[in-house]
Amino acid sequence: MESNMTKEELRALIENKLSRHYGISIDEADRAQMYKSCARTILELLSEKRTKFNQKIKESQAKKVYYLCMEFLVGRSLKNNLYNLGLEDVFRNVLKQWNFDLEDLYNEEPDPGLGNGGLGRLASCFMDSLATLEYPATGYSICYEYGLFKQKIVDGWQMELPDIWLPGGHVWLNQRNDLVCHVRFNGHVEENWTDEGLQIKHLNYDEIEAVPYDLMISGLDSEGVAILRLWRARDLNNFDMSSFASGDYDRAMTEKMNAEVICKVLYPSDNHFEGKTLRLKQQYFLVSATVQDIIAEHLQQYETLDNFSEKVAIHINDTHPALCIPELMRILVDDYHYSWQRAYQLVKKTVSYTNHTVLSEALEKWPEDLIKGQLPRIYGIMKGLNESYCQELWKRYPGDWEKIERMSIISHGQVRMANLCVIGSSHVNGVSKLHSEIIQKHIFSDYYRLDTKKFISVTNGIAHRRWLCQSNPLLSQLLDDCIGPDYKKDASQLGKFRNFYENKEVLSRLQAIKQANKIRFSNQLQQNGIVIDPQSIFVVQAKRLHEYKRQLLNVLKIISLYLDLKDEPNLSLPPQTFLFAAKAAPGYYSAKEVIRLIWNLSNEIEKDATIREKIRVVFLENYDVTMAEGLLPAADVSEQISLAGKEASGTGNMKMMINGALTIGTMDGANVEIYEAVGKENIFIFGMTAEEVENKWKEGYAASSYYHNNEKIHRVVEYLRHGFNGESFESIYRYLLVGDYGIGDPYMCLADFESYLDVYKELLEAYHAPFRWSQKALINIAGAERFAADRSIQEYTNKIWNIPTLV
Ligand code: GPQ
Numbered sequence: 001m002e003s004n005m006t007k008e009e010l011r012a013l014i015e016n017k018l019s020r021h022y023g024i025s026i027d028e029a030d031r032a033q034m035y036k037s038c039a040r041t042i043l044e045l046l047s048e049k050r051t052k053f054n055q056k057i058k059e060s061q062a063k064k065v066y067y068l069c070m071e072f073l074v075g076r077s078l079k080n081n082l083y084n085l086g087l088e089d090v091f092r093n094v095l096k097q098w099n100f101d102l103e104d105l106y107n108e109e110p111d112p113g114l115g116n117g118g119l120g121r122l123a124s125c126f127m128d129s130l131a132t133l134e135y136p137a138t139g140y141s142i143c144y145e146y147g148l149f150k151q152k153i154v155d156g157w158q159m160e161l162p163d164i165w166l167p168g169g170h171v172w173l174n175q176r177n178d179l180v181c182h183v184r185f186n187g188h189v190e191e192n193w194t195d196e197g198l199q200i201k202h203l204n205y206d207e208i209e210a211v212p213y214d215l216m217i218s219g220l221d222s223e224g225v226a227i228l229r230l231w232r233a234r235d236l237n238n239f240d241m242s243s244f245a246s247g248d249y250d251r252a253m254t255e256k257m258n259a260e261v262i263c264k265v266l267y268p269s270d271n272h273f274e275g276k277t278l279r280l281k282q283q284y285f286l287v288s289a290t291v292q293d294i295i296a297e298h299l300q301q302y303e304t305l306d307n308f309s310e311k312v313a314i315h316i317n318d319t320h321p322a323l324c325i326p327e328l329m330r331i332l333v334d335d336y337h338y339s340w341q342r343a344y345q346l347v348k349k350t351v352s353y354t355n356h357t358v359l360s361e362a363l364e365k366w367p368e369d370l371i372k373g374q375l376p377r378i379y380g381i382m383k384g385l386n387e388s389y390c391q392e393l394w395k396r397y398p399g400d401w402e403k404i405e406r407m408s409i410i411s412h413g414q415v416r417m418a419n420l421c422v423i424g425s426s427h428v429n430g431v432s433k434l435h436s437e438i439i440q441k442h443i444f445s446d447y448y449r450l451d452t453k454k455f456i457s458v459t460n461g462i463a464h465r466r467w468l469c470q471s472n473p474l475l476s477q478l479l480d481d482c483i484g485p486d487y488k489k490d491a492s493q494l495g496k497f498r499n500f501y502e503n504k505e506v507l508s509r510l511q512a513i514k515q516a517n518k519i520r521f522s523n524q525l526q527q528n529g530i531v532i533d534p535q536s537i538f539v540v541q542a543k544r545l546h547e548y549k550r551q552l553l554n555v556l557k558i559i560s561l562y563l564d565l566k567d568e569p570n571l572s573l574p575p576q577t578f579l580f581a582a583k584a585a586p587g588y589y590s591a592k593e594v595i596r597l598i599w600n601l602s603n604e605i606e607k608d609a610t611i612r613e614k615i616r617v618v619f620l621e622n623y624d625v626t627m628a629e630g631l632l633p634a635a636d637v638s639e640q641i642s643l644a645g646k647e648a649s650g651t652g653n654m655k656m657m658i659n660g661a662l663t664i665g666t667m668d669g670a671n672v673e674i675y676e677a678v679g680k681e682n683i684f685i686f687g688m689t690a691e692e693v694e695n696k697w698k699e700g701y702a703a704s705s706y707y708h709n710n711e712k713i714h715r716v717v718e719y720l721r722h723g724f725n726g727e728s729f730e731s732i733y734r735y736l737l738v739g740d741y742g743i744g745d746p747y748m749c750l751a752d753f754e755s756y757l758d759v760y761k762e763l764l765e766a767y768h769a770p771f772r773w774s775q776k777a778l779i780n781i782a783g784a785e786r787f788a789a790d791r792s793i794q795e796y797t798n799k800i801w802n803i804p805t806l807v
Helices: 009-021 033-061 080-084 088-098 102-108 120-130 164-170 240-243 247-265 277-302 326-335 340-350 367-374 377-396 401-407 417-423 433-441 444-448 464-470 471-484 491-500 504-527 551-566 589-606 625-634 652-658 671-678 692-701 703-708 712-721 730-737 749-767 772-787 787-800
Strands: 064-068 135-143 150-154 157-161 181-185 189-195 197-203 204-217 225-234 313-315 351-354 366-367 414-416 429-430 455-457 538-543 575-580 615-620 636-642 662-663
Touching: 009 033, 009 088, 009 204, 033 080, 033 088, 033 102, 033 164, 033 204, 033 225, 064 120, 064 277, 064 504, 080 088, 080 102, 080 120, 080 204, 080 464, 088 102, 120 135, 120 204, 120 225, 120 313, 120 464, 120 787, 135 277, 157 589, 181 277, 189 377, 197 377, 204 247, 225 247, 225 277, 240 247, 247 277, 277 313, 277 326, 277 367, 277 703, 313 326, 313 340, 313 787, 326 340, 326 351, 326 377, 326 417, 340 351, 340 377, 366 367, 367 377, 377 401, 377 417, 401 444, 401 575, 414 417, 414 772, 429 433, 433 444, 433 455, 455 589, 464 625, 464 652, 464 772, 471 491, 471 504, 491 772, 504 625, 504 772, 538 625, 551 575, 551 615, 551 712, 551 749, 575 625, 589 615, 589 730, 625 652, 636 652, 652 662, 652 671, 652 787, 662 671, 662 749, 662 772, 671 772, 703 712, 703 730, 703 749, 712 730, 712 749, 749 772
Parallel strands: 064 135, 064 313, 135 225, 313 351, 351 429, 429 455, 538 575, 538 636, 575 615, 636 662
Antiparallel strands: 150 157, 181 204, 189 197, 204 225, 366 414
16 A cells, blocks of 8 residues: 655655764765665654554553564565555655665665575564564564675685675664663572572573664554564673773683674574584573563563463474573573473463474484583473473373383483474474474374374465565566455455466466566676576576485486487577576585586586577576565576475475466475465476385385486486586585485485476476466466465464464
């Protein structure tokens, strides 16, 4: 909805900011000053909205949602807020009169990389929905000084540069000195029996200040404003004045630096547990500050914690914030003197947990001694929880030590965070139907049998306002024209787009829009010296680089096409551009090797003037939210080719689908539901199912048998083995055929290769029929109705958080 703010009003607001913060008038302002003044203007409007919204929440005594996550990949704020507040047009007009282009101002804003990938982006999409649906919600995370590294490719090798986002990003953050709290580490615990019972004291601890910074997120056409509260560590007390006074400045600073290092940098590994002390500190820092904050807010309103679980839902996004369970126990028992049993009941009713992966290397298991040393009181509480839970299990399964051991929190010197989460939560959910089935059948099967109702499934969703309306305004306009604008707040309306399946005019507009988005993206690339042909098919694989996501399988397919063309240069193939965008964790050698492979393949193909007209490979450096906003609307084909059973859901698949790309993928994660939504005619499915993968393992898998028995595979692997572009890829060859266990690559690229290639050829055939292709695209856009984050959030509020539906 358009806001009714006039140009004059807006002018006055911006002028006021320029004068207040810089003491200048419009004609003196540069772009950075103008961007910040626009941001401050938005903040002023959001603060007013927020105050009203707070008042409303307070009066209604509504239950509040607190969403804890170690990462939020927020993306830029200016455009999102202008769009959601209906202010884009008036801003654009006013700025134009002053000779500023709104798009240029958008580009002034850094893209805060406070997350790694899907997990963190999902959290941000959820904040957008919570605000739009007017739920009282706060997200909590860490204000990392350096976000996810900036990626630079030098001769094929990934280099990491620091992401310095605060200079331009700070403007969105509101420092809340009124809400500072303290977090304690180290020291030891003393237990004394007194007349009042057991007294527990945490002594000789180190204390760090946690300072909150609030980032506001507006909803679309709603009264809701969500808050993302980011904590920074501050160490005011540990400055050693005597060292300073005696001239030893270095020593005076050291301790301070040690404490503040907690929020210096985001750990760059995705779907992988590293077990570093600093990461544990980050996790506890986040949850301790957050739980204290939630409790303080609750007490201010209700003056008691007895109704805590009725008014508060705490959600932990994967196990990373799991320590909030013992932390909440600690505060209830030690500070508010609840009995252990009562505290445990309150915690279990308040907390819920989403699992985002079944990869064993991602499951967090902390060494017991590390937790004991860093967090002695929390350790004691976890031991207590473990003992009482094991006693319960003993009653239920007398004598079954093996099962009890498997289900316990602490065992063999390790603290298993996933078990802690299941035990301490009211509900546990997976993020797609298939993933939820897998966690029930495998990693949490013991718990599932014990308490089936605890486990549910909530398929992920995306903020379609950002990923469709804002990043693809042309398509959004077409939808407005065809089905009216209601889909912006109610994505189920997108389904109505199916009525235009036979409408030639709509289909040709759809085609023209895709073309325009491809040209827009090609032009963006051209500014960085990369030339691609917008007439070619854009085949996109954009996601973190991970073995299980199988970028390597995509490369093998491209090599196969390339070799076909080398053999037969006149082969009739539509021109194709393979676009890869992916960051690898800095220490993930085999992932970096795949980047090197892609980069060199790209260069090798470029050498051949005729082949490069037909196929071209581009590795897009430094993939982030902003790049995704340009790239995904330009995709014709969306590559979702993980080994079935490994990708919990995927959300890039949904973003490309809603922009009219067709998926080529395996029956994995949410692809299964995309298949159900669009039907087999409108998606290209290949490869083994999760069940077939399981059976293949049981039968015995050997990559070498595919290599020896399949001519096409043999040819491609041999090409790799011999190397090209002056480089060797021996390590990848060995990875594919031998691997760590002598059976080849554990993600079975070669097993799925042939069916992948066959289905890709079908896809190319289908592309030859543009009218039919557009119909398929239309069905995908309409079918995306069920992949909106709004729908996910409604499921969370109904099934997990127990908050009445507002609409
Ligand atoms: N995911 Cl555990 C991440 O992005 N990082 C992680 O550390 C973990 C999961 C992803 C997961 O791989 C995708 O399949 C999901 O779509 C996404 O979380 C959101 O649920």
